[in-house]
Amino acid sequence: MTNQNKPLSGVRVLELGPYVALPLTGRILASLGAEVIKVETNKVLDEMNFIPAWSRGGGQPEFQRGKKRITIDVRTPDGLEVFKELVKVSDVFITNFRRNILDRWGIDFPELRRLRQDIILMWQTGLGGIGPYYTYKSYGILVQHMGGVSLMSGEEGEPPATINTSYSDYHTGVFQPVAIMGALLRRRLTGQPATMESSIFKSGALTAGPAILDYQSMGRVPQRIGNRDPFAAPHGAYQCQGDDRWCAIAIQTEEQWQSFRQVIGNPDWCSEDAFSTMEFRLANQDRLDTLVGEWAATRTAEDVMTQLQDAGVPASVVSQGQDLYESEHLKARGFYQPTPYYLADRSNPAYEWEQFEGIAAANPPKMSESPMDFGSYSNIGEDNDYVFKEILGMSQAEVDRFTKNQSLY
Amino acid sequence: MSFQAPADGVLLPPYRILDLTGPEGVFCGKLLADYGAEVIKVEPPAGDPARQRPPFIGDEPGLERSSYFLFYNTNKRSVTVDIESPEGQDLFKKLAASADVIIESFSVGYMKYLGLDFDSLKTNNPGLIMASITPFGQTGPWKDYKSTDLISLAASGFMQITGDPDGPPLRQGNEQSHFPGSQHAVTAIMGALLYRDLQDGQGQYIDVSMQEAMITYYTDAHPALAWMQRGENVTRVGTNSTLVIPLGAYPSKDGWISAGIITPREWENLSNWMYEVTGNEEILNDDYKGGNQDRAPYNDIITALVIDFTTRFTSEELFHQGQERNLVFIPVNTVSDLLNDPQLEASNFWFDLDHAEVGTLKYPLGVFDSDEVTPVTKPAPYLGQDNDAIYGDLGLGESELAALRTGGAI
CATH class of the missing domain: 3.30.1540.10 (formyl-coa transferase, domain 3)
Known part of the structure; x- marks a missing residue:
């Protein structure tokens, strides 16, 4: 009989935060079988719903597939209480809000640990959780500059070449599931939880590579050499x-x-x-x-x-884009898959958004025994009933009341 | 099998991982080794070709001195074995029977040609996990295509969106193709270990295509979706993004500064500040107000105004003063800036590793920071330094080892 389990069967992950790296981490964990509950609110939409501008919402399946998506405004008293109940039944909490904001909302790390003693906490920051810039705001798309890669990219004598994407975010987004899975194994073997902090700055700086050692040895700073290579020509x-x-x-x-x-x-x-x-x-x-x-x-x-x-x-x-979309090679490997998405609209709650068809990439690794799930795609708030009623055991009346007062909205 | 508790302060159990990879997968083993797995670099008797790569520490060539090798092989052990000889293959099979994971990046079919493919090796080790990290994966019409860093950057489309619109597609610095495939492979390896050890599963085979992994590292540019929905190809935009306006790298008084204005509130803060400094009322134009895409029609005008502003400050001034106004200005660093950065210094990012031949250097190891777990801090291994210990544990006696040495198998 084949084993129907997934690597993360039985693991519940609570996700709070927008943009690229954090949602990507949640998607990877979901594809490995975790139940990932993503907390959002219609009141403040993730700006990624509007990128790309020509397909509002068309980019979101890449980051949100496989998740249970619910709406809670954690800034409201009722919303906060419901959120805390979810913490109690979660194995992992991942967030990318700055610490002062989490403190203001009353979900600082000591409180989270009090609610669930063995929870694994992954706190993603831009520039770092401690140190002189710990309160600084940053965006992943700019960290390719801070991490040292852009000054090595480009033609000699020209400005640093930039890649038009939140490049460093992806490093962080794919590092974090590794740390979380390590911490889950470690918790099982030692009984100890872990609090981990990652930063997009550190992920980016790591990719500066061997030049870091060469600078210490010889004082050389890498130069921009276009597409050339020190060892190969043409x-x-x-x-x-x-x-x-x-x-x-x-x-x-x-x-x-x-x-x-x-x-x-x-x-x-x-x-x-x-x-x-x-x-x-x-x-x-x-x-x-x-x-x-x-x-x-x-x-x-x-x-x-x-x-x-x-x-x-x-x-x-x-x-x-045409090459990738039409690639016989990628088709043979099933890389792009059809997915629904919802047209993002700031003036209406997500459940009123219109549904369209788009595509999203499969998770790249192909695992022979426990294949990574492409997963289903929920709209924002689509899984409210399941999470609030089935997981938390709330009554319909309670859910209705908190929805009406915009706590679960 | 090494499903046992990690050492105190270490993240991962001491899983035994055999690392046969070249550049395609060298970072995969490094990440696992830095967090506590027992990663054994399996090298040909003459050594991994990466040991020959300049620049060398002190510009003195030597097998233990390549900055590339030292950087990507921290915390690994090293054994030598000639997997192309029958004696070496027997030895490797013994080693594989003791392993939790094998990672390799040879041309598709090479391991099978040697009789060392997953199906052969798992017969003596049903819990074995094997991951292949190759340019185009194990299947599909491009599976045998040859690749290099540049070719992977081209095939994935990274280059299509890097550089100036009037110039050629450009390669990013420091061989960025090393990272996406390796990082995705680690997520799958970790998943496979949890599946085996916590979910009553068996071992399994993992196929990672670097091309696919790299495509997922610029997802927010959505090249395939843009073609599907609009019949347009996304392309290069120079140093300034088209995803958000303004966003990019701008000249400052003393170099470069990057900035990104994502929310309507940030635009209000920036435009007011720019007006205070330059006195130019144009920046307050109502047409420019709003969310990150509302300024798209005015990209050129706004970029010129931003440059007039940024060139009046040093990069450091903009970085810190921007934060006081809730604005994101980020320095454009090179490696010397990184090594002197006070934030990285405070973030448990750099670790001094002592290497008997090249001395003590700072290495970046701390991708995550935690009070409970820290990275392991051993430098890259000497060629074959663990032959006696590792082969000895497999039950090989001194005379057998000596015979293998004489025969050239190790």
């Missing part, structure tokens, strides 16, 4: 036919260089001394890039990639 993105179409090529070995020569028809310049070794190719890469670029420019990016990959040379189209 190495770059080459423009191809079409609108903003590029193919990246990275030749790291002599064998790949020989294959590359064959693919491009072994033109005379390939035999020049200037390109005879990796050392020479690196030294003469301005001209090398021009010549490779001339070859790529007369072809489609798909042609360049396919011809080179067929010969064992690392190459890829610089994927655009």
